[in-house]
Amino acid sequence: MNARIGRDNIVTQSLGQIGNCGLFLLQILATIPRSLRHARETVRQLWFVGAMSLTIIMVCGLFVGMVLSLQLYHVLSIFGGTAATGTVVAISIYRELGPVVTALLFAGRAGTAITAEIGLMRATDQIAAMELMAVDPLAYVVAPRFLAGLIAMPLLCCVFCALGIFGGHLVGVSWLGIDNGTFWSNMTATVDVWQDIINGVIWKSLAFGAVVALIAVYQGYTAPPTSEGVAYATTRTVVASSIAILALDFVLTAFLM
């Protein structure tokens, strides 16, 4: 009996979390017009979550492209189809790896920082101070970070994909000796702008950006104002974002493809 109640509590708890998160999203959306008056703050956050994440995104994109090319070359050579390496690298990066890996890295690099920052702001009473001064923390602290995440994710994902293609080209053409023309022409013959780049890269990364940024600001904003609470909130950001990204990826793929 007790176990049943416990399970119910977990279910109602997580449902409640999702519901609160949704309401929080509505609140953020409502304050976005006001927060645009603090556009400078949004730009600063964009610098912090976007531009500062470029290094890790670029390095990871390069290596993902390189390892993909290396693996595919060896598998495809069994069938004598190494000419398709470029195509498969491009398709798999655009449709899945680009958005998903970028979002996971983004959650780890930027999401945790957002959660910790907002959580510490609450723990050190900065948010309470803002409320005292009649500054809406949602408009001044939360909304700019959410917007910055939303804008930064697609841009980061494009950079990731471009570097991935570059890495794949580097290994496939320069190292393993696939013909340069074959690599590009097979890729351009198969990759479709709408299906692969707009649906794959842009929509997916926009959705992932919104989800990661929302989870990060929500966890930070609702973190218990203790050092332990902030630590848990940061962990929860990564766990919840990762699950949400992979689950959403399946749903989006089913709808968009």
Add this chain to the structure above:
Amino acid sequence: MSQRKSYAVGTGLFIVLGFAALAYLATQTSSVANRHQGASYTVDAQFENIGQLKERAPVKIAGVRVGQVESIALEPGKSVADVKLAIDKQYATIPADSVATIFTSGLLGDQYVGIEYGHAKQYVAAGGKLGLTRSSQPLEEMLGKFFGAGGSADAIGGSYEVTAHFSNVGSLSAGSPVKMAGVAIGRVLSVQAEPTKLDAVVTLAIDNRYNQIPDDSAAAVFTSGLIGSQYVAIQPGGSPDMLKNGDEMILTQSAMQLEDLIGKFLVNGSGDGAKKDAGSSTTPAGKH
């Protein structure tokens, strides 16, 4: 202030870099890079079989891309595919008696429309028609003449079982389709080694709808396509009695390996190989 300026510039650079990457992905690595820019005119061509031809497949003359396939539709009331080709305006001097053929690039590549110039003095006009066409002749089909035709599986209602002995079943496994005239009519129930005869005994479940198969029909193990899976093909015989549940099919032809077949051509020359195939009564090569 300078601190503020540095991140503003950095953010701007980041946004520009992001959009530059997007533009690069969209224009350099996608089909946009192949899309012809200039004006084009449309020419009709009708094919009996377009194989795997898709819209936006290239149209080539002497291997050079001159346009793309605009649309593919079934000609109303006829089993003929009506293919509209959008050809760049700069290639407006295609003789009216040119031949449009569907080719495959490479062994497993995509299909495209190739145009071979004719000798007519008039050129084909916009909205005109290329009267001479040659349909897709996929490698699979040519090999299929040796291996049997392809086809897709069918829903199975009740079925009856017959057995057949093969000296070699290749990679045939339980669940493989049983086909007649290329249409799936049943499934392979089991493949087992026969302990006394030292060959393979295959049990076939054939759909009850197909109960008019003569009992002297032959069963053969074929491969669909070049690297496809194997299936059992039934070639009808002429006996007045029909196959019943529990019967055994006496005439069988074992799996022929592609390696063997190619080896025959390479070693004996194509003439000998073909003659040998035609001589064996159960090979489909004898049909054509």
